[in-house]
Amino acid sequence: MTPLKNGSADKSASSSYRPINLLPTLGKILERLLVNKIEKHTENDLENTQHGFRKNRGTEGCITKGVKSINKMRKSGPYTAAVFVDIQGAFDHLLWKHILSSLTEYKVPAYLSSLLGSYFRSRRVTYGDSTRVITRGCPQGSIIGPLLWNIGYNCVLT
Numbered sequence: 001m002t003p004l005k006n007g008s009a010d011k012s013a014s015s016s017y018r019p020i021n022l023l024p025t026l027g028k029i030l031e032r033l034l035v036n037k038i039e040k041h042t043e044n045d046l047e048n049t050q051h052g053f054r055k056n057r058g059t060e061g062c063i064t065k066g067v068k069s070i071n072k073m074r075k076s077g078p079y080t081a082a083v084f085v086d087i088q089g090a091f092d093h094l095l096w097k098h099i100l101s102s103l104t105e106y107k108v109p110a111y112l113s114s115l116l117g118s119y120f121r122s123r124r125v126t127y128g129d130s131t132r133v134i135t136r137g138c139p140q141g142s143i144i145g146p147l148l149w150n151i152g153y154n155c156v157l158t
Contacts, residue, residue, distance in 0.1 A: 053146030
């Protein structure tokens, strides 16, 4: 377990920690293969305004698009509002069943969904003498985590 980025977090609270992904090299190769295959089926269907963790889209493009949109709104009326959202613990709370059902919506082949389902199966977190089975979250440090986040939260942007 690794502490959250916020250094002022309560170190005695379990919510101040998140699991890290300790995959062997073969596991990371499997993740890379899954990412390459799943992206072929999802990339064109993800919301156009989603910039995070996508090829040829980054922070700079997102900011430029946002500034242009705000400037356009400012010209059309006396008031302009912009809302920025930071989802606390977004990676940690994404339900795996939601990711798997989203793959069906994107028409990802069943063999890839099944493989990802087995990737999720029997995951657990161990801290000291305590072990807990988990059913949600994108593993920190994983290769596939950012893609899973994009797939899982895309419905919020649409």
